[in-house]
Amino acid sequence: MRGLYAIYRKEMTHYFVSPIAYIIACVFLVLSGVFFNSYLVEVIKYADEMMMQGMQMGQMTNFDVPSVMLRVFLGTIGIVILFLTPMLTMGVYSEERKRGTMELLMTSPISDAGIVLGKFLASFTLLVIMLIPTVFYVIYIFAHSTPAAPWRLIAGGYLGVLLLGAMLLALGSFLSSLTENQIISAVLIFGVSLLLWLLDIFAQSGSGSLAQSLQYAAVLQHYGPFTQGIIDTTGLVFFGTWIFFGIFLTMRSVESMRWRRA
Amino acid sequence: MIEVQDLSKSYGEKTAVDRISFSVNKGEILGFLGPNGAGKTTTMRVLTGYLPATGGTAKIAGFDVFDDSMEVRRRIGYLPENPPLYFDMTVTEYLDFVARIKNVPVEKRAQRIEAAMGMTKIAEQRDHLIKRLSRGFKQRVGLAQAIVHDPDVIILDEPTVGLDPKQIIEVRHLIKSLAGNHTIILSTHILPEVSMTCDRVIIINNGKIVAVDTPENLTLQLKGGERIRVEAQAPEQGLRDALQKIPGAQRVSVDSMGSGGRMIAIVEARQGQDLRSQIAAKVVGQGWPLYELRGENLSLEEIFLQLTTEDPAHKKSEESK
Numbered sequence: 001m002r003g004l005y006a007i008y009r010k011e012m013t014h015y016f017v018s019p020i021a022y023i024i025a026c027v028f029l030v031l032s033g034v035f036f037n038s039y040l041v042e043v044i045k046y047a048d049e050m051m052m053q054g055m056q057m058g059q060m061t062n063f064d065v066p067s068v069m070l071r072v073f074l075g076t077i078g079i080v081i082l083f084l085t086p087m088l089t090m091g092v093y094s095e096e097r098k099r100g101t102m103e104l105l106m107t108s109p110i111s112d113a114g115i116v117l118g119k120f121l122a123s124f125t126l127l128v129i130m131l132i133p134t135v136f137y138v139i140y141i142f143a144h145s146t147p148a149a150p151w152r153l154i155a156g157g158y159l160g161v162l163l164l165g166a167m168l169l170a171l172g173s174f175l176s177s178l179t180e181n182q183i184i185s186a187v188l189i190f191g192v193s194l195l196l197w198l199l200d201i202f203a204q205s206g207s208g209s210l211a212q213s214l215q216y217a218a219v220l221q222h223y224g225p226f227t228q229g230i231i232d233t234t235g236l237v238f239f240g241t242w243i244f245f246g247i248f249l250t251m252r253s254v255e256s257m258r259w260r261r262a
Numbered sequence: 263m264i265e266v267q268d269l270s271k272s273y274g275e276k277t278a279v280d281r282i283s284f285s286v287n288k289g290e291i292l293g294f295l296g297p298n299g300a301g302k303t304t305t306m307r308v309l310t311g312y313l314p315a316t317g318g319t320a321k322i323a324g325f326d327v328f329d330d331s332m333e334v335r336r337r338i339g340y341l342p343e344n345p346p347l348y349f350d351m352t353v354t355e356y357l358d359f360v361a362r363i364k365n366v367p368v369e370k371r372a373q374r375i376e377a378a379m380g381m382t383k384i385a386e387q388r389d390h391l392i393k394r395l396s397r398g399f400k401q402r403v404g405l406a407q408a409i410v411h412d413p414d415v416i417i418l419d420e421p422t423v424g425l426d427p428k429q430i431i432e433v434r435h436l437i438k439s440l441a442g443n444h445t446i447i448l449s450t451h452i453l454p455e456v457s458m459t460c461d462r463v464i465i466i467n468n469g470k471i472v473a474v475d476t477p478e479n480l481t482l483q484l485k486g487g488e489r490i491r492v493e494a495q496a497p498e499q500g501l502r503d504a505l506q507k508i509p510g511a512q513r514v515s516v517d518s519m520g521s522g523g524r525m526i527a528i529v530e531a532r533q534g535q536d537l538r539s540q541i542a543a544k545v546v547g548q549g550w551p552l553y554e555l556r557g558e559n560l561s562l563e564e565i566f567l568q569l570t571t572e573d574p575a576h577k578k579s580e581e582s583k
């Protein structure tokens with residue numbers, strides 16, 4: 001992993017001196033804030049109605065606002081991430097190849113794994129930084145609910161977000177390493193994101209064996225259980241495999257640059 | 263220090279470098295000279311491990327550039343054809359990053375960065391963003407990057423491109439001062455550059471080495487014959503006839519290119535034969551005013567052109583063999 005830290009550091013400075021990181025983070029925070037707010041209003045209204053109904057029928061209904069909020073909110077965050085991570089990864093390799101700086105990296109005594117992991121960890125760190133404020137939204141509701149909602153729901157939910165994000169970043173980096181044209185790489189990555197999203201919609205709406213197999217492939221289907229605070233082993237394996245696979249492919253792709261440029 | 267044996271590199275059908283062999287001794291400066299598309303950049307990319315060769319071997323400090331790429335990369339500084347700069351970093355940030363990936367130990371980093379900035383005269387620009395630097399300064403940052411880790415072998419692809427004349431001279435001095443402790447390969451199309459900086463020159467054309475020697479020897483060896491330039495006030499035909507009659511004159515060409523309608527004649531003679539006094543006697547004897555008479559050396563430029571321009575007649579005779 002020689003060079004990992006140097007690359008990581010360089011990538012982080014790159015994110016933070018360029019406006020990209022700020023713009024993406026702002027868009028993300030505004031979107032998630034707006035969604036969070038409107039969901040909260042909706043969910044509370046719904047909960048009130050339920051309670052009213054319950055009282056009319058003479059029974060106490062308990063409506064679990066925190067976990068419903070967690071589920072719908074993280075569900076949306078998942079889709080937002082699906083379309084924001086491509087912006088983080090589209091230039092990771094394309095830009096280096098275009099600018100000729102890949103020639104510097106490839107002729108320096110650092111390993112391909114150092115380059116790939118350094119870049120991956122940097123984009124992942126940025127994702128985590130973006131997500132931190134949203135955790136506070138969620139913590140806020142959890143803290144104000146009676147009876148107190150179990151914290152591990154948050155942990156499970158956010159584990160899901162991180163896994164989903166890591167997977168998208170790993171695949172995005174791989175696609176970026178395939179071309180020196182940033183536009184092409186952006187189109188490829190958005191295309192894949194869109195496909196993953198549509199898969200989810202088909203899997204939800206369809207029925208029969210096709211829908212079932214789609215369900216297995218649909219990323220968001222594996223993400224679902226996490227948003228309910230369930231740490232699902234199939235999901236862990238699913239995401240783990242894809243993250244590993246994405247990083248592995250990127251390494252092969254970087255390695256093959258020595259061969260391919262023919 | 264550098265040993266290249268039958269090195270070839272093809273891009274698909276096209277052979278960019280065709281079985282070249284050469285070696286560079288420790289502390290030597292080797293110039294790579296050739297027209298556009300000759301294969302200079304390609305050779306350097308193979309040497310630095312950026313591109314795989316399609317044939318032959320190259321070794322730096324005894325390590326194969328492909329099999330022991332990491333060991334080779336540890337020992338080289340490389341300025342690619344386009345300086346590999348990160349535009350949104352400042353000069354210091356950039357050199358710090360390069361020093362890190364080149365394994366410069368922490369305690370030496372600051373000092374090495376200062377040294378590199380000093381040698382390339384960019385210390386004043388240290389806090390400037392690279393994207394705001396002018397072309398020449400970008401090139402200098404590229405150079406600083408190649409020497410920041412004090413590598414044993416320095417490979418420079420057209421190091422003086424984009425620099426102003428004063429800087430070109432300074433960079434040449436810098437390169438010369440680095441030799442001795444460092445082994446240097448540089449490429450260029452500028453001939454005075456190799457004659458001024460390099461210990462040895464390789465002239466490469468169409469992927470093949472056409473000449474290897476010291477700049478002085480190349481000039482000597484390829485000079486072929488003596489050339490004398492005569493400027494006189496004389497009738498064109500008369501001058502030609504008179505000069506042709508001089509024993510030893512092999513080829514005479516006369517042109518009315520001099521100022522004030524003077525004639526300029528070039529007389530070629532066999533090597534070692536100095537016809538100047540005969541020519542002077544002849545011209546003056548005819549009563550023609552003589553304005554200039556001097557021996558011309560074939561310049562490196564002409565040698566370069568001779569070597570790299572294909573003579574169609576020569577080519578034909580080779581083909582028929």
Ligand SMILES: Nc1ncnc2c1ncn2[C@@H]1O[C@H](COP(=O)(O)OP(=O)(O)OP(=O)(O)O)[C@@H](O)[C@H]1O
Nearest residue numbers: 261262273278296297298299300301302303304305
């Ligand atoms: N990536 C590539 N794919 C295909 N052909 C290439 C590639 N890079 C270089 N070539 C070809 O290889 C030959 C040698 O190119 P190279 O860049 O080594 O020349 P050079 O001597 O550095 O020229 P210049 O003085 O213009 O920099 C050229 O004919 C060029 O077209």
Ligand SMILES: [Mg+2]
Nearest residue numbers: 302303304343
């Ligand atoms: Mg070149």
